[in-house]
Amino acid sequence: MQWKKNKKYLAFSAWLVDKRLANSEQLTHLVRWVDRFRRFARTRPRDCWQDALTVFLENLEEGETVDWQIRQAGEAVSLYCGQFISSHPQWGNSQKSPPLSDKSFIKRAAIAN
Numbered sequence: 001m002q003w004k005k006n007k008k009y010l011a012f013s014a015w016l017v018d019k020r021l022a023n024s025e026q027l028t029h030l031v032r033w034v035d036r037f038r039r040f041a042r043t044r045p046r047d048c049w050q051d052a053l054t055v056f057l058e059n060l061e062e063g064e065t066v067d068w069q070i071r072q073a074g075e076a077v078s079l080y081c082g083q084f085i086s087s088h089p090q091w092g093n094s095q096k097s098p099p100l101s102d103k104s105f106i107k108r109a110a111i112a113n
Contacts (some may be wrong), residue, residue, distance in 0.1 A: 009035070012084050021079060033076040049081040 009031045016022040022030055038084040040059070053074065060070045 011088065012080055013086075016079065017086050029072060030076040030079075033073040034080045037073070037077045037080075053077050053081070095105070 012034065013022075013027045015029055016027065016030065017024065037053065037056050040056050041047070041049065044052045044055065047055070055075070057070055057074055060073060065073075
């Protein structure tokens with residue numbers, strides 16, 4: 001995937017850096033998880049993104065994906081769907097959900113690492 005050519009992913013990565021939620025080394029991985037999730041979600045019957053995420057993460061657990069990668073995938077998708085898309089309606093029609101606070105993300109990221 002050449003995510004650097006995708007305007008939505010570029011905007012998401014800039015938003016992550018601006019909010020200090022990720023550094024430049026993490027961006028490629030976070031965007032890849034979002035891209036994988038979006039491709040997976042297209043195969044789901046009109047689930048809300050939270051339900052689709054649960055199934056996506058369960059599928060990752062059944063495969064060869066290690067625990068920290070599963071947590072990273074969940075965080076990336078939650079940030080993308082729960083905060084970025086909700087606060088940037090021009091980038092999608094994701095269903096709104098209560099946004100996670102930056103403190104909540106930082107706390108969970110610290111636990112994950």
